[in-house]
Amino acid sequence: MKNSIVMLGAPGAGKGTQAAVLVQQFHIPHISSGDMFRAIRKSDSELGRRVAAIMDSGALVPDELTIQIVQDRLSKPDCQTGFILDGFPRTQPQALALDEMLKNIGQAITVVPYLHVRSELLVERLSNRWTCNTCGSVYSLGPNDAKVCKKSDCLGTLYRRPDDEPATVTERVKVFEKNTSPLISYYSDRGLLRQIDGEQTVDQVTVALLAAIAKV
Ligand SMILES: [Zn+2]
Structure with missing residues (x-):
């Protein structure tokens, strides 16, 4: 069965950790918009310089450009058997654009797990997050x-990503909650949303997530 998954969850809700489990389980690519933007901005290209300038100004990459980047990625052969989208869509116009682009390539979202974590706990988790350089x-x-x-x-030095300060x-948590509530209604209305308690242990979240995907 094909799993075309949109993972919803605030920064710090554990999407990256759980997406890695799904990659192992279903052998489908994890498409993180944040990772894609970071990779593109490092590339020596017109697009890379444009994305870098936008990110450095503190603005969000505009919908039109984000949609173009995701569309290019989804048309790659490894997405034929499914995918996990993470960080996209972030707004309702992006969700509509995603449905449209998938329709054009004969695909559709099969399930939208939403890892729910209370905002106080998100702030605590993110403030404690350190990345190896x-x-x-x-x-x-x-x-x-x-x-x-x-x-x-490895024994590398750890640093705090600037957006985890x-x-x-x-x-970031406030912006997420403001943008995501319309998305939650959007996918809930289509019967695709599965809310999962993201405050459980990593393993418990995985069990709940796999059960939600299996029930589709
Ligand atoms: Zn390391």
Whole structure:
């Protein structure tokens, strides 16, 4: 069965962790708009410079450009058997555009899991998130924990991504909640939404997620 999945969840809700499990389980690509933007901005191209300028100004990449980038990605052969979209759609116009582009290539979203975590807990989780500057591993650490990668073959230094700084975290969570409520109604009206309690342990969330996908 084909699984064409849109993962909804605030920053810090655990989408990345759970998407990695689904990749293993279903052998479908994890398409993260954030990762795509970060890769594109590093590329030496016209598009890379345009995306870098937008991101550096603190603005969101406009819908039109985001939709173009996602469409190019979804038309790659590895998406024929399904995919996990993460970070897209972020707004209702993007959701409409996604339905349209999928229709054009004979596909449709099959399920929309929504990892729900209370905003107070999201802010706490994000403020504790540290990333390895060598291998990219992500850790949840308190103020007194050593900021060194735990992988014995890496031992890289950990840093806090600029958008995980406590001052910006509260704002990111607010923006997410404002943009996402129309999306939740949109997918709920189409019978695709499955709300999952994202405050459970990682393994419990995985069990609930796989059950929700299997029931489609
Ligand atoms: Zn590392």
